[in-house]
Amino acid sequence: MGITTTVAGRKGKEFRELSRETTATTNSKSKKNRRRQRKMMLPIQRLFDTCREVFAGSGTNVVPSPQEIENLKTVLDGIRPEHLELSPEMPCFRVNQAEGSPMITYLHLYESEKFSMGIFCLPPSGVIPLHNHPGMTVFSKILFGTMHIKSYDWVVGAPNSNSVVNPPQAEPHGPRLAKLKVDSNFTAPCATSILYPADGGNMHRFTAVTACAVLDVLGPPYSDPEGRHCTYYDDHPFSRISVEGVSIPEEEREGYAWLEERERPEGISVVGAPYRGPMFVEN
Template identity: 35%
Template sequence: MMPGDTNMTSSLMTEVRAADLKLVPRRADDGSPGVLTYHSASPPVTYMHICETDHFSMGVFLLKSGASIPLHDHPGMHGILKVMYGKVRISCFDRLERADGSPQAVPPLPPAQLGAMRRSVLRCAGEYTEESGPCVLTPDRDNLHQIDAVDGPTAFMDILAPPYDPDEGRDCHYYKVLTDSDVNNTEPKEKEVWLMEISQPPDFWCGGEPYPGPEVCL
């Protein structure tokens, strides 16, 4: 996806609303998938698959109230996220080359874990609603991010180009912040941090349900 393509797609997504996709906002006390019920076995996050080609994937994520998509990356990929209903907080990080600036002191870790560390910077953390413009990521900017549902259930449309493909080196990796950083700060804030690559957090998993909206013609 070229910058011009990203700008055009982002502009088009600005106009999309939940009703266009036949999405009905979930209530916090709704037992349907995508709504917080910690006493049930339903997943904290649900994905509605819309379509996928060799060039892009499109779908909708539904987060229960209080749920999060943990800090993760999109290697070599462009992405556009547009909230359909509710509110999300998105915290964006970029990887830094060790040659840039003065490296931070390395946190005390066992030698086996040092290879999983990534020097990064917290670029921004902000809140998005259906009235907000899309959040755009590139292979080099805001590529790592964490998404948190705020004040109730939420849903957002997600486009990735190209889509995840482990065989092509585009696999999802998860991270945790090792150095102090307030990722819930809603003001833009650049701060260098150490991230460590981890396995998928055990309290996060993603279920699926049918997409109720119009078919996409490719």
């Protein structure tokens, strides 16, 4: 009985060790398979899955954590035009009219109450007018082409023009003081730009220097019922409007402007078109 117990114990130990080795091997294979699957995953699928994680708690003025911001930025930085089957030779990137601003095409990818994804296709000289993103975090990735971006953030605590000396025209709220954030050309490949509810250039204008494609991710998307209405602006030089209590040194004035609300600009045409590239699966 003692010998039997010893043999049984020895065999039990061998089985336990074999089980651990098998489990370790299985876990190792599983990890390799997961890594292989991640490598094989379509970029658009990786983008969708990452957006769903990053914007799980999305809401007005809710900004994802720095790590979540970095995760999504990394995914977007890795996306190339061929991943979405886009090229400058496509008809939507050609100038399609003799007068006025060229027509812009929007390829809808996805929208929920948490986030939206889409691609703006701009022919040369195409313009997306100066507009805001209230309470939103926005990622913009230029896939190809050269884009001029001009953006502003509100100057916190600055009085509006209720006491303007020479406003360009009377408005209920009056022009508001904003600080210039960006006024530059960006050529792909370049890093993804990110704007926040109160920073990063929340009000921006896009002007296509060449044919451009821009992948946009908004979290959360526009929603009139929830107070996230898209507002358009005209920007006026700081020196054009005088407001009591607002003084900026002359050498710094080019870095500021007065933004005045306006109706959606006439002549700006954005049309929807079906996206025909690889698509994600909503698991």
